[in-house]
């Protein structure tokens with residue numbers, strides 16, 4: 169079994185969904201949708217800003233964020249199903265799949281995962297269904313906006329499963345403008361240095377942090393790789409992209 173995080177930066181997800189649908193073994197998909205959320209917030213006249221790769225989430229933006237993410241999951245699940253892998257779009261609110269708490273008051277309704285309903289995921293896999301999870305969590309007040317990388321790392325950690333973060337770059341790059349500057353492997357200490365000196369920035373920060381959290385929680389291996397179909401297939405076999413090691 170593998171956990172696959174599909175980045176919202178991958179706007180044309182169809183070819184990737186076909187590759188995932190046809191890959192061997194059980195999958196749990198966790199997806200993002202940052203660019204689509206941004207587009208809708210802008211269209212509706214909301215300001216949006218990021219702190220360390222996380223979208224600061226005033227409570228009044230939560231309805232839009234939840235709608236966009238939930239619908240994105242339904243689209244991905246229907247594509248997987250069409251390509252032969254029966255899939256089900258869920259949000260972290262369904263059956264308390266992702267219990268969460270606010271991460272930091274300054275970030276508004278941004279959540280961090282406190283518990284994953286692994287029994288539900290195992291039951292779905294047992295029934296031959298592929299869960300497609302929108303990164304919305306739940307506390308006693310209502311929904312929380314969880315970064316999709318964070319959510320994928322938490323799910324992988326809870327299941328002690330490998331996780332692959334598929335995105336619009338080949339992995340962690342020494343020079344984000346040069347796709348040939350890929351780090352094949354990074355340790356925890358190297359990751360922290362690269363965050364401190366600004367080489368790892370923006371949306372790459374939650375990815376490497378989630379990768380380290382998953383490893384700490386028991387994931388056997390973790391990769392950040394390109395979401396092109398060929399690279400995604402290799403990443404699922406623990407070969408392409410950047411491997412993060414403890």
Ligand SMILES: Nc1ncnc2c1ncn2[C@@H]1O[C@H](COP(=O)(O)OP(=O)(O)O)[C@@H](O)[C@H]1O
Pocket residue numbers: 174175176177178200201202334335336337339340341342343344367368369370371372373
């Ligand atoms: N060192 C780095 N190597 C690669 N990408 C980086 C790095 N630092 C920042 N980034 C940015 O992180 C982006 C990927 O994160 P993000 O846009 O959130 O994607 P996704 O939607 O797939 O999660 C890249 O497109 C790139 O702009």
Ligand SMILES: CC(=O)N[C@@H](CCC(=O)OP(=O)(O)O)C(=O)O
Pocket residue numbers: 174175176177199200201202203205221222223233278279303313314315316317371
């Ligand atoms: C708290 C936070 O940052 N939530 C993210 C959730 C979606 C996401 O993570 O999408 P990507 O994987 O495409 O970046 C957001 O609002 O954009």
